[in-house]
Amino acid sequence: MTSLPEDPQAPIGEDDRGAAVERLQQAYAEGHISHEEMDGGLHQVLTAGTRGALVSALASLPAQNAGTTSTIAVAAGRIQRRGVWRVPRFLKVESAFGRVHLDLSRAVIEHPVIDIELQLGTGRAVITVPRDAIVDVEELSTGWKDSRYKPRRRSRPSGPTIRISGTMGFGRLKIRHARR
Template identity: 70%
Template sequence: MTSLPENSPSLFSEDDRDAAVLRLQEAYAEGHIPHEELDERLHQVLTARTDSELVSALASLPAENAGTTSTIATIAAAGGRIKRGGAWRVPRIVKVESAYGRVRLDLSRAVFEHPVVDIELQLGTGGAKITVPHDAVVEYEDLHTGWKDTHYKPPRRPRSGGPRIRIFGTMGYGRLKIRHVRR
């Protein structure tokens, strides 16, 4: 049995790599690094094998901006409608809770600060309609419906470059309708 040297480089997880990519994207969006430098640093992060290589790709970045959108937002109502639309900043995780009433989330003009957005639905009765950007990738396999199936027709020609939107949770009575906005 061979032992590792005491000064061997430490390895990191894929979650660490994903966090580094997200931090670089945030720094670029905030204007701290130019596009060319973003490309170089992303390449460095994606090919890094040790923790020190990952850390060096993030060197000289300013502290994370506390003024950006929070990571988690909850939109809740006991009854009535929940409606969100227009140019709103979408947090990393959106929790939507309603005992009674309809839910309308329009993400077509929303500002995505994260490449992946999770939407958790906890709905009693009433349907939900989610409008997504034309280039979004939608996943909803972990959504449990008690009464009606989800209605979603993916685009004939999938586009790339948009956010990945993962929808999960529980809907009692009502249908989830997902549609891509037309250009």
């Protein structure tokens, strides 16, 4: 499910609806649900107007490939993920020289815990997390500059936990919460 506002009565956008349709189709293609279950789920998703209705339409689906690790690597250049994209349970980001920008604020986050391993040489990294996310940077080792992260004061523990680990050489990591 995408990282939407905490309120179950919050309206949903077309990007969220499209991600939910894709998730149902994938579950059907993998044989996890029957044709009738997919039809019923599609009807629920296409008529849903709130986050709560969308969550309920996807509640019975099995978890997706919870054990796989995805790697994004570049020697020099930019790594950027933003908008609606599916965040894997384990994400490894490798960059020798360059900038990294991961925006999870509108991403499809289907796991309660996301592990992001950073292996960065030089350059700067910015990670934007959902407004209600809990961030853990205890396992991140920095060589030159400390990471910049201020936990939200009034954060409710209702969102995903984002654990960031790995090593950073000469660069800085900035973590910020989305505004909405």
